[in-house]
Amino acid sequence: MALGRFLLKRGIQGVLVVWGVVTAVFLLRFITPGDPVTFVAPLDASAELRAQIAAELGLDQPLYVQYADYIVGLLRGDMGYSYLRGTEASTIVLARVPATVELAVAATVVAVVIAIPLGVISATRRREPADYGATLFSLVGISTPNFWLGIMLILVLSVNFGLFPTSRRPIGLFETVAFLVTVENGLAAPMDVGAFLDGMRTWLWHIALPAVTLGTYFTALITRLTRSGMIEELGQPYVRAARAKGLPESLIQYKHALQNTLIPIVTVLGLQLGTLIGGAVITEAVFSWPGLGTLVINSINVRDWPLIQGSLIVIGTGFVLINIFVDALYAYLNPRVVH
Amino acid sequence: MSREDSDVNRRTYLKYVGGTAATVGLAGCSEGGGDGEDGSDGGDGEDGSDGEDGEDGEELPEPETREEHLQRANLRINQRAPWIFLNRQYSVYGIASRLDWDARRDERIEAQAISVTEGEPSVTITQSSMDSGLDPHDHRETPTDNIVVQAHDGVLGRNADGDIIDALATDYERLEEGRVRFEIRDGVTFHNGDELQPSDIAYSVNRVVDEEVGITSPQNDQLAGVTGAEVVDGGVEVTSDGINPIVFSLFASYCKVVQQDWIESRESSAINSDMNGTGPFQVVEYEQDVEIVYETYEDYWGDAPEIDELTIRAASESSTRVSQLLAGETDLIVNVPPQEVSRVRDEDSTEVTAVPSTRVVFNAMRYDVEPFSSVEFRQALNYAIDLDSIIENILQGFADATGQPTLEGFVGYNGEVDPYPQDIEQAEQLVEDSGHADAEITLETPVGRYLRDVEIAQAVASQIDELSNVSCEVEQRDFASLAGEVTSGNIEDMPHFYLLGWGNTTFDASQTIIPLLTSDGALSSYREDEEIDELMADSQNLPGEN
Numbered sequence: 001m002a003l004g005r006f007l008l009k010r011g012i013q014g015v016l017v018v019w020g021v022v023t024a025v026f027l028l029r030f031i032t033p034g035d036p037v038t039f040v041a042p043l044d045a046s047a048e049l050r051a052q053i054a055a056e057l058g059l060d061q062p063l064y065v066q067y068a069d070y071i072v073g074l075l076r077g078d079m080g081y082s083y084l085r086g087t088e089a090s091t092i093v094l095a096r097v098p099a100t101v102e103l104a105v106a107a108t109v110v111a112v113v114i115a116i117p118l119g120v121i122s123a124t125r126r127r128e129p130a131d132y133g134a135t136l137f138s139l140v141g142i143s144t145p146n147f148w149l150g151i152m153l154i155l156v157l158s159v160n161f162g163l164f165p166t167s168r169r170p171i172g173l174f175e176t177v178a179f180l181v182t183v184e185n186g187l188a189a190p191m192d193v194g195a196f197l198d199g200m201r202t203w204l205w206h207i208a209l210p211a212v213t214l215g216t217y218f219t220a221l222i223t224r225l226t227r228s229g230m231i232e233e234l235g236q237p238y239v240r241a242a243r244a245k246g247l248p249e250s251l252i253q254y255k256h257a258l259q260n261t262l263i264p265i266v267t268v269l270g271l272q273l274g275t276l277i278g279g280a281v282i283t284e285a286v287f288s289w290p291g292l293g294t295l296v297i298n299s300i301n302v303r304d305w306p307l308i309q310g311s312l313i314v315i316g317t318g319f320v321l322i323n324i325f326v327d328a329l330y331a332y333l334n335p336r337v338v339h
Numbered sequence: 340m341s342r343e344d345s346d347v348n349r350r351t352y353l354k355y356v357g358g359t360a361a362t363v364g365l366a367g368c369s370e371g372g373g374d375g376e377d378g379s380d381g382g383d384g385e386d387g388s389d390g391e392d393g394e395d396g397e398e399l400p401e402p403e404t405r406e407e408h409l410q411r412a413n414l415r416i417n418q419r420a421p422w423i424f425l426n427r428q429y430s431v432y433g434i435a436s437r438l439d440w441d442a443r444r445d446e447r448i449e450a451q452a453i454s455v456t457e458g459e460p461s462v463t464i465t466q467s468s469m470d471s472g473l474d475p476h477d478h479r480e481t482p483t484d485n486i487v488v489q490a491h492d493g494v495l496g497r498n499a500d501g502d503i504i505d506a507l508a509t510d511y512e513r514l515e516e517g518r519v520r521f522e523i524r525d526g527v528t529f530h531n532g533d534e535l536q537p538s539d540i541a542y543s544v545n546r547v548v549d550e551e552v553g554i555t556s557p558q559n560d561q562l563a564g565v566t567g568a569e570v571v572d573g574g575v576e577v578t579s580d581g582i583n584p585i586v587f588s589l590f591a592s593y594c595k596v597v598q599q600d601w602i603e604s605r606e607s608s609a610i611n612s613d614m615n616g617t618g619p620f621q622v623v624e625y626e627q628d629v630e631i632v633y634e635t636y637e638d639y640w641g642d643a644p645e646i647d648e649l650t651i652r653a654a655s656e657s658s659t660r661v662s663q664l665l666a667g668e669t670d671l672i673v674n675v676p677p678q679e680v681s682r683v684r685d686e687d688s689t690e691v692t693a694v695p696s697t698r699v700v701f702n703a704m705r706y707d708v709e710p711f712s713s714v715e716f717r718q719a720l721n722y723a724i725d726l727d728s729i730i731e732n733i734l735q736g737f738a739d740a741t742g743q744p745t746l747e748g749f750v751g752y753n754g755e756v757d758p759y760p761q762d763i764e765q766a767e768q769l770v771e772d773s774g775h776a777d778a779e780i781t782l783e784t785p786v787g788r789y790l791r792d793v794e795i796a797q798a799v800a801s802q803i804d805e806l807s808n809v810s811c812e813v814e815q816r817d818f819a820s821l822a823g824e825v826t827s828g829n830i831e832d833m834p835h836f837y838l839l840g841w842g843n844t845t846f847d848a849s850q851t852i853i854p855l856l857t858s859d860g861a862l863s864s865y866r867e868d869e870e871i872d873e874l875m876a877d878s879q880n881l882p883g884e885n
């Protein structure tokens with residue numbers, strides 16, 4: 001019950017945050033230099049034509065009217081129409097979401113799979129070569145700029161050795177999984193396992209380098225967190241008691257100490273996943289990954305505000321949802337936070 | 340025609356024509372590179388002191404033809420130095436060695452001209468971005484053009500050198516002032532199998548120029564001065580406001596032909612996600628923002644393309660495009676930056692091909708604010724610049740030096756006008772003469788819009804700063820806000836001193852000079868020069884070759 005109230009409270013806060021994001025993003029367009037009509041109208045357009053285009057885009061209305069229209073539209077799921085493309089902003093924005101989510105999740109998986117064992121090894125073998133190696137890796141990983149790492153990976157692994165494709169996302173994960181849940185005439189059709197496996201292979205082959213690029217900083221961060229958390233836990237009295245009891249060292253490390261270390265790591269993982277959704281711009285650009293980050297940048301360059309607003313609202317909402325999920329998880333793992 | 344009518348016509352015409360290049364100019368961007376032709380060392384850009392024509396005050400004969408008017412305007416502009424004249428950009432492409440293709444000057448990639456010497460007859464092109472929708476009349480940027488031109492033909496066309504050639508029209512003529520006629524090719528079919536009708540061509544023209552027909556096309560100024568089209572005796576007659584000396588040139592560059600029934604029976608979203616043209620390739624697959632796949636249209640009226648399948652994709656990062664080419668994932672890439680050229684050249688399987696583009700890069704100076712209101716000061720800045728060094732060191736030779744707004748090969752180019760040479764002493768003396776010694780100026784430049792724009796601006800500012808009596812610094816600007824100020828229509832909103840690039844695919848001087856350097860120019864930083872205004876107005880009322 002207490003957990004339910006806690007989540008309700010978080011949910012209401014989340015709605016307020018999203019509303020704040022919508023409002024802030026909406027107001028940004030009024031303080032940002034650059035008129036969208038510049039990119040839509042012919043440059044020698046008469047004042048009348050410019051006014052007509054501004055009216056068509058709804059830019060001639062007072063601020064409060066535009067804001068009210070926008071909020072009402074959003075509540076109906078309408079983000080407006082892209083100034084340049086003339087198509088619904090929501091269609092364009094939502095089409096980009098899967099690519100961004102896939103990349104963020106894949107980067108997180110890369111980070112977890114590498115960072116946690118590395119952090120544990122580093123903590124349990126302090127001042128040994130493995131610890132120095134892991135610490136050096138963390139330092140390098142945190143210090144390496146994404147764009148440089150991405151380009152280097154492409155040059156070495158794709159161009160020189162031909163192990164991975166240089167870029168692109170020819171198929172999405174959802175499209176791949178769809179081979180297993182095909183429906184024809186309202187009935188379940190036979191699963192196309194061969195197409196699914198081919199799709200998965202293609203998807204994994206293409207996402208590998210972007211995920212490593214995006215996940216490297218994150219990997220380094222989690223490695224450090226795991227190491228310091230483990231060192232702290234391994235010094236706790238319960239660990240000494242477990243050792244005294246004669247429990248195997250691996251059980252002490254991986255079951256007891258690591259489990260306690262995971263609580264802050266889960267929190268950071270959730271927060272970082274939200275950051276990755278909004279912050280993959282450079283990786284997306286380097287690997288031609290058609291996600292939200294590149295859409296935001298391209299739209300800013302031409303002041304296509306419906307696309308900018310739509311993308312930022314989706315990113316902000318994603319961030320809030322992830323935070324609520326993490327809060328719930330944290331409350332589950334550590335019930336004291338509910339109170 | 341009364342004098343008043345004539346003036347109104349001139350003014351209207353200047354406005355219309357100015358807009359054409361305005362669209363062309365800012366819509367395209369950062370194309371560049373090319374095969375290191377060096378700028379010539381430049382002769383004497385003299386004198387400009389009093390608006391006399393020739394060097395040393397020599398009286399020149401009155402211009403008679405349209406081309407002579409344009410050439411005289413270019414000479415005058417060189418002398419009055421409203422810009423720091425910089426360079427003509429090159430378009431640089433990376434291409435797989437198995438392909439044979441000549442780059443075009445107008446930056447368009449027409450896949451029909453590509454032949455495959457080895458391997459599968461399928462070709463992938465990677466450009467910097469995908470389309471903003473497939474409606475041939477509802478966009479204004481080069482990447483979308485490259486996607487549309489594979490499936491749509493124009494009334495006229497251009498070859499790789501920019502010369503006008505027949506396309507859907509087999510003959511064209513001027514009937515009278517303000518009216519031209521096109522004879523339409525027989526036996527042409529759209530990709531849906533329907534035959535091309537003259538009414539489709541008239542509809543296409545009207546859809547671009549008339550807001551009442553379908554859409555408010557952002558291309559309406561590309562057909563500057565054109566007021567409408569109608570079918571007369573099986574041909575199409577196009578009307579213009581005034582003589583419109585470059586009307587055929589406009590139709591060679593712009594206005595793709597669509598099928599009226601096909602367009603009118605579809606919603607905007609459907610028109611923007613499929614194409615039904617008469618071109619050599621028809622769309623078989625389209626995924627917005629990702630890729631478009633074409634196959635050869637077997638009933639194409641012209642020579643059949645040598646390739647069976649064409650795919651166009653995008654990668655915004657130039658290094659990614661280069662890596663894709665080197666890894667064999669694509670066959671042709673655009674905008675290879677100078678620093679990446681050697682990577683492409685050094686591979687056996689790839690080559691670099693470059694061609695002078697239709698884009699000129701310059702630093703505009705507002706004529707109405709000090710110190711740029713002084714001709715001597717503007718000339719001094721031109722003398723301060725070592726253009727050869729900028730081209731060699733920053734653009735690695737992939738540019739040509741210019742001394743006039745019109746590029747070589749364009750109608751109106753003046754072969755007698757050379758770029759300003761670097762002459763520090765003369766520059767410092769001219770600054771003293773101008774009365775603006777110790778001036779402090781700021782050059783505003785967009786970031787990443789044109790090939791190495793910031794580096795060029797920094798070099799220019801640093802060379803000016805080396806003068807003992809001027810100091811100059813660079814301010815980097817977001818292109819959208821800089822463009823907003825330049826295109827506001829109000830000169831007082833414009834920056835005092837800024838870097839800009841200007842593309843003009845009509846190959847006619849008027850489309851650069853009128854919008855940028857006349858009193859009525861939509862983006863003009865240089866006004867109230869009666870001689871230039873008169874020369875340009877007269878040139879637009881004289882018949883041209885095109």
